[in-house]
Amino acid sequence: xxxxxxxxxxxxxxxxxxxxxxxxxxxxxxxxxxxxxxxxxxxxxxxxxxxxxxxxxxxxxxxxxxxxxxxxxxxxxxxxxxxxxxxxxxxxxxxxxxxxxxxxxxxxxxxxxxxxxxxxxxxxxxxxxxxxxxxxxxxxxxxxxxxxxxxxxxxxxxxxxxxxxxxxxxxxxxxxxxxxxxxxxxxxxxxxxxxxxxxxxxxxxxxxxxxxxxxxxxxxxxxxxxxxx
Amino acid sequence: xxxxxxxxxxxxxxxxxxxxxxxxxxxxxxxxxxxxxxxxxxxxxxxxxxxxxxxxxxxxxxxxxxxxxxxxxxxxxxxxxxxxxxxxxxxxxxxxxxxxxxxxxxxxxxxxxxxxxxxxxxxxxxxxxxxxxxxxxxxxxxxxxxxxxxxxxxxxxxxxxxxxxxxxxxxxxxxxxxxxxxxxxxxxxxxxxxxxxxxxxxxxxx
Numbered sequence: 001x002x003x004x005x006x007x008x009x010x011x012x013x014x015x016x017x018x019x020x021x022x023x024x025x026x027x028x029x030x031x032x033x034x035x036x037x038x039x040x041x042x043x044x045x046x047x048x049x050x051x052x053x054x055x056x057x058x059x060x061x062x063x064x065x066x067x068x069x070x071x072x073x074x075x076x077x078x079x080x081x082x083x084x085x086x087x088x089x090x091x092x093x094x095x096x097x098x099x100x101x102x103x104x105x106x107x108x109x110x111x112x113x114x115x116x117x118x119x120x121x122x123x124x125x126x127x128x129x130x131x132x133x134x135x136x137x138x139x140x141x142x143x144x145x146x147x148x149x150x151x152x153x154x155x156x157x158x159x160x161x162x163x164x165x166x167x168x169x170x171x172x173x174x175x176x177x178x179x180x181x182x183x184x185x186x187x188x189x190x191x192x193x194x195x196x197x198x199x200x201x202x203x204x205x206x207x208x209x210x211x212x213x214x215x216x217x218x219x220x221x222x223x224x225x226x227x228x229x
Numbered sequence: 230x231x232x233x234x235x236x237x238x239x240x241x242x243x244x245x246x247x248x249x250x251x252x253x254x255x256x257x258x259x260x261x262x263x264x265x266x267x268x269x270x271x272x273x274x275x276x277x278x279x280x281x282x283x284x285x286x287x288x289x290x291x292x293x294x295x296x297x298x299x300x301x302x303x304x305x306x307x308x309x310x311x312x313x314x315x316x317x318x319x320x321x322x323x324x325x326x327x328x329x330x331x332x333x334x335x336x337x338x339x340x341x342x343x344x345x346x347x348x349x350x351x352x353x354x355x356x357x358x359x360x361x362x363x364x365x366x367x368x369x370x371x372x373x374x375x376x377x378x379x380x381x382x383x384x385x386x387x388x389x390x391x392x393x394x395x396x397x398x399x400x401x402x403x404x405x406x407x408x409x410x411x412x413x414x415x416x417x418x419x420x421x422x423x424x425x426x427x428x429x430x431x432x433x434x435x
Binding site: 031036063067075089095118123128129228 | 240241247248249250251254255259263266267269270273276277283287288291294297300305307349352354355356357358360361362364378381386387388389395396399400401415423425
């Protein structure tokens with residue numbers, strides 16, 4: 001029996017040269033379908049994640065809402081603590097700037113030489129505070145001074161018959177007893193010098209005996225007041 | 230057979246069109262489903278992080294609740310002596326209040342006080358942070374007559390009995406007799422000052 005073989009050549013010329021054994025008309029729809037299915041699965045996964053996340057967000061929101069009033073109360077207390085602490089800091093700063101001069105006056109009476117007569121004792125008032133900027137007078141004044149220190153001076157004026165008791169008295173004032181109040185700095189220049197002798201001269205008015213008294217006016221720098229915490 | 234074979238070109242075209250249509254659907258799916266979903270997820274993840282951080286802060290603050298309450302109690306205790314020592318006006322007068330406090334002390338030492346006068350208030354340096362209620366130094370000038378010993382005793386007594394009152398200035402001048410001297414003593418009290426921020430919007434005093 002003579003049979004003839006039938007060879008069907010379904011490949012096109014271009015396909016014969018192709019490296020892919022699967023034809024493009026089969027591959028293209030499959031790839032497109034895979035792409036489409038992939039997108040759908042991707043979207044489904046994302047959608048599930050979104051649903052899960054929304055559930056978690058809802059739980060978080062309800063948690064926060066539940067704690068909102070308690071949290072607001074504690075925040076208000078924290079703010080109150082901060083505010084009161086700041087108030088306390090200012091009041092403590094005031095108290096730190098407080099110096100007691102009563103003991104100084106008491107000690108002064110005890111150490112005063114008998115032949116020296118004081119005519120005036122003064123702790124001058126501090127200069128007025130400058131809370132407005134003179135360059136910008138229209139600006140509202142500051143609520144507080146920027147300087148935290150305030151200088152204090154102690155001024156003594158009196159008269160005596162001789163210079164020696166005054167010198168001795170000034171030596172006493174420069175001693176240990178008064179070191180808590182008075183600053184001794186003879187080397188400093190100008191207003192910082194302490195003690196600073198404003199005058200030490202014979203009084204113009206003659207006394208009954210015909211002798212002239214010596215009038216003195218001495219200023220001491222005191223420990224400055226520090227309004228700091 | 231030849232017809233079928235000829236048809237292979239048409240089936241390739243159909244396949245190409247089909248693939249193109251399906252790819253179009255995939256693109257549409259990506260643009261209108263996947264992409265918005267991703268954007269929403271990114272936003273919601275950020276929101277979740279923010280809410281989680283808020284929750285952490287809230288939990289931390291709530292955990293600190295007892296500590297904050299203790300701190301508040303401590304600050305209020307520390308502040309109380311100052312509050313008790315504040316100078317407050319009596320019948321609208323600061324000098325009257327000072328008089329009511331100082332007259333008994335002056336009488337104890339035999340000092341004759343002739344006048345009480347209010348002096349300009351002095352502001353205190355501002356702490357950081359600045360509190361809403363500020364405090365100031367309120368000076369009152371006391372004019373008195375007496376011996377040096379009486380004046381010194383009076384000042385000693387005031388400083389001892391009123392530990393928050395401070396001597397701001399002093400001026401003692403000898404009169405004709407050493408037993409009677411004129412003293413101008415300026416004492417200062419802590420007192421309520423200005424408000425750093427108005428109590429109500431647009432109101433309050435500075």
